[in-house]
Amino acid sequence: MTARARWLGLALLLVGAAPAGAQEWLLLRGVADAEGWATDSASRLLSRNEGQFATLGSFYWLAGVAPHRKVQLVFVGEIEGGSATDEEDELEIEYQQLMLRLIPSPLAVIDAGKFPNPVGAFANRRLSPTNPLIGSPDGYAVTYPWGVQVSGTTSHFDYRAAVVNLPLTHEGYVPDPGTALRPAFGAGYTPIPEFRLGASMTWGPYLSSELGAAIPAGVDWKSYGETVVAFDTRFSRGYFEFRGELAFSQYEVPDRADAVDGITYYVEVKQTWHPRFFTALRAERNDYPFIRPVGGPVWIARPADVYNGEIGVGYRASPGTLLKASYRYSWSDPALQVTLPNGYAFAVQLSCDMDIKSWFERKQ
Numbered sequence: 001m002t003a004r005a006r007w008l009g010l011a012l013l014l015v016g017a018a019p020a021g022a023q024e025w026l027l028l029r030g031v032a033d034a035e036g037w038a039t040d041s042a043s044r045l046l047s048r049n050e051g052q053f054a055t056l057g058s059f060y061w062l063a064g065v066a067p068h069r070k071v072q073l074v075f076v077g078e079i080e081g082g083s084a085t086d087e088e089d090e091l092e093i094e095y096q097q098l099m100l101r102l103i104p105s106p107l108a109v110i111d112a113g114k115f116p117n118p119v120g121a122f123a124n125r126r127l128s129p130t131n132p133l134i135g136s137p138d139g140y141a142v143t144y145p146w147g148v149q150v151s152g153t154t155s156h157f158d159y160r161a162a163v164v165n166l167p168l169t170h171e172g173y174v175p176d177p178g179t180a181l182r183p184a185f186g187a188g189y190t191p192i193p194e195f196r197l198g199a200s201m202t203w204g205p206y207l208s209s210e211l212g213a214a215i216p217a218g219v220d221w222k223s224y225g226e227t228v229v230a231f232d233t234r235f236s237r238g239y240f241e242f243r244g245e246l247a248f249s250q251y252e253v254p255d256r257a258d259a260v261d262g263i264t265y266y267v268e269v270k271q272t273w274h275p276r277f278f279t280a281l282r283a284e285r286n287d288y289p290f291i292r293p294v295g296g297p298v299w300i301a302r303p304a305d306v307y308n309g310e311i312g313v314g315y316r317a318s319p320g321t322l323l324k325a326s327y328r329y330s331w332s333d334p335a336l337q338v339t340l341p342n343g344y345a346f347a348v349q350l351s352c353d354m355d356i357k358s359w360f361e362r363k364q
Contacts, residue, residue, distance in 0.1 A: 027064035028356040033057070033128050035349045037084045043343020044172075045138060045306060045330045054084035060127060072101040074113075096144045107152040111162075117143045118162045118184040119200040121232035121245055128351035132241075132270045132280035133312045134326045135345070139264025139286035140245065141170040147184075160186045160200075167206040167226050173304065174251070174291045178208030180222055194236045203227040206251065214293035216254055224252040239272035251289055253301045260289045260301045276316045280326075283309040306332045306340055320353040 034057050041051025048054040058080040065073040076097035085092065099113030116123035122140040125131050136142075147164030165179045182204025190196040206226035207215070215221050230247035249262040266284035273279070290304040312326030325348045332340040 025066045026357060027062070029062040030352075030354040030356050031060040031062070031127050031129060032352045032354065033059075033349055035082075035084065035134065035347055037345060037347050039345040040343045042341040043330055043345075044340060045308065046328060046343040046345040048084040048345070052083075054082065056080070056082040056084035070103045072103070074099050074101060105152075107154070109151045111149040111151070112147075114144050114146050115149065117145055117164065117166070117168050117202070118149060118160050118186050119168050119202045119228055120230050120247065121198060121200075121234075121243075128324075128349060129322065129353045132268070132278065132314060132324075133282055133310050134324055134347045134349045135282075135310050135328050137245070137264075137266045137282065137284050137286075138306065138308065139170070139247065139266065139284060139288060143168060149184075156190055158188045158190070160184075164202075167204060168202055168228050169206055169226065170288060173288050175207060175211060175293070177206050178210065178221065180205040188232075196232075196234050198232040199230065200232075201227070201229045211293060213296055214254065214299070216297055219254070224254060226251050241270040241272075243268045249288070251291060251301070253291055253299050254293075255297055255299045256301055260291065260303075262289045262303065263287045278314045279312070280314065281309070281311045283307075304332075304340060305336060306330055320355075322349075322351045322353075324349045324351070 035055065037048045037054040037056065039046050039048045039051060039054070041047055058078060061075070061077045061079075063075040067073075074097055075095065077093075077095040079091065079093050081091040095114070097113070097115050099111050099115050102110040104110070116126075120140050122137055123142045126136065126142050128134075143166055145164035145166035147162050149160055149162035151160035152158065162184045163181055164184055165181060167177050167182060168184075169177055182202060184200070184202040186198065186200030188196055188198035204225055205222040207221045207224050209221055211221060227250045228247055230245060232245045233243070235242045244265070244267045246265040247263070249264075250259045251262070252259050264284070264286040266282055268280065268282040270278055270280040285305070285307050287303050287305040289301060291299065291301045293299050308328060308330035310326050310328040312324055314322060314324045316322050326346070328345045328347070329342070330344075331342040
């Protein structure tokens with residue numbers, strides 16, 4: 001299979017809105033990653049396996065079925081395990097996407113099911129074949145709500161409008177969310193193929209009914225809202241690529257009269273020096289609010305202002321085999337280093353993008 005066809009299949013499963021062709025009614029792909037990590041032991045952001053050498057293995061199963069040129073079923077599942085995970089002794093098995101896609105026209109593509117949150121742009125590049133580095137931006141955690149989304153594209157504009165059941169929050173920074181319907185919108189302008197500007201936003205409840213006495217008596221937990229407004233851009237020229245995102249957030253906290261604000265942004269550059277070799281750099285600031293109940297109706301709500309940067313190299317051994325190595329360092333304001341100490345991570349990753357359907361075709 002050609003490299004172009006390989007990437008087309010991956011794009012169709014993850015973000016594509018174009019219908020599958022008559023001979024592409026079935027897509028079966030796999031992305032297997034093997035990683036090794038060496039980190040410090042103190043960093044809340046980067047530490048793996050308490051600072052000892054850690055390994056991680058993962059396999060993503062991507063399946064797409066198009067029983068009709070205007071109907072698609074999409075599934076993305078993951079199997080992950082190793083000492084670099086949060087659950088070191090367990091094999092994690094989960095599905096991330098399960099959705100039905102209807103395509104009456106390029107201006108109205110309807111997705112129903114479980115899919116990445118529509119706010120922000122990094123979710124479409126979260127897998128190793130499309131992420132030029134090994135890490136991911138701390139401020140752009142990918143979540144997978146259930147919902148319904150309508151999207152469309154023209155030659156220069158695109159849009160998406162959705163209703164989803166989970167907020168766009170980061171595990172570890174705020175309490176685990178409950179389910180509640182909330183809107184999400186996004187739009188983009190692409191005047192030329194090399195340049196795009198995008199914006200997206202969402203708002204609604206972000207806490208949960210499990211918080212008990214931390215929510216004032218007689219007040220519904222859904223009364224406390226989160227608002228996120230995000231912007232994204234990309235630019236390329238020749239073998240140079242630039243991407244950036246910026247998001248503003250605001251959170252209503254039960255024991256505060258004023259909302260707590262947050263900001264996060266990153267810039268990313270990639271330079272391909274040879275068809276097989278590239279380098280990449282990502283720098284980020286994540287001033288995400290840390291919000292937690294500390295007993296009864298008393299809450300902590302303070303910024304967790306962290307900076308981090310990652311630099312890496314990649315070598316494509318074959319169209320489906322990619323080897324990457326990167327170094328990442330995080331730091332925070334000296335006043336915050338008691339709870340947010342600086343840290344580092346060195347990682348290597350071997351990624352294999354496989355066309356599983358072709359295995360069965362060859363046997364026939």
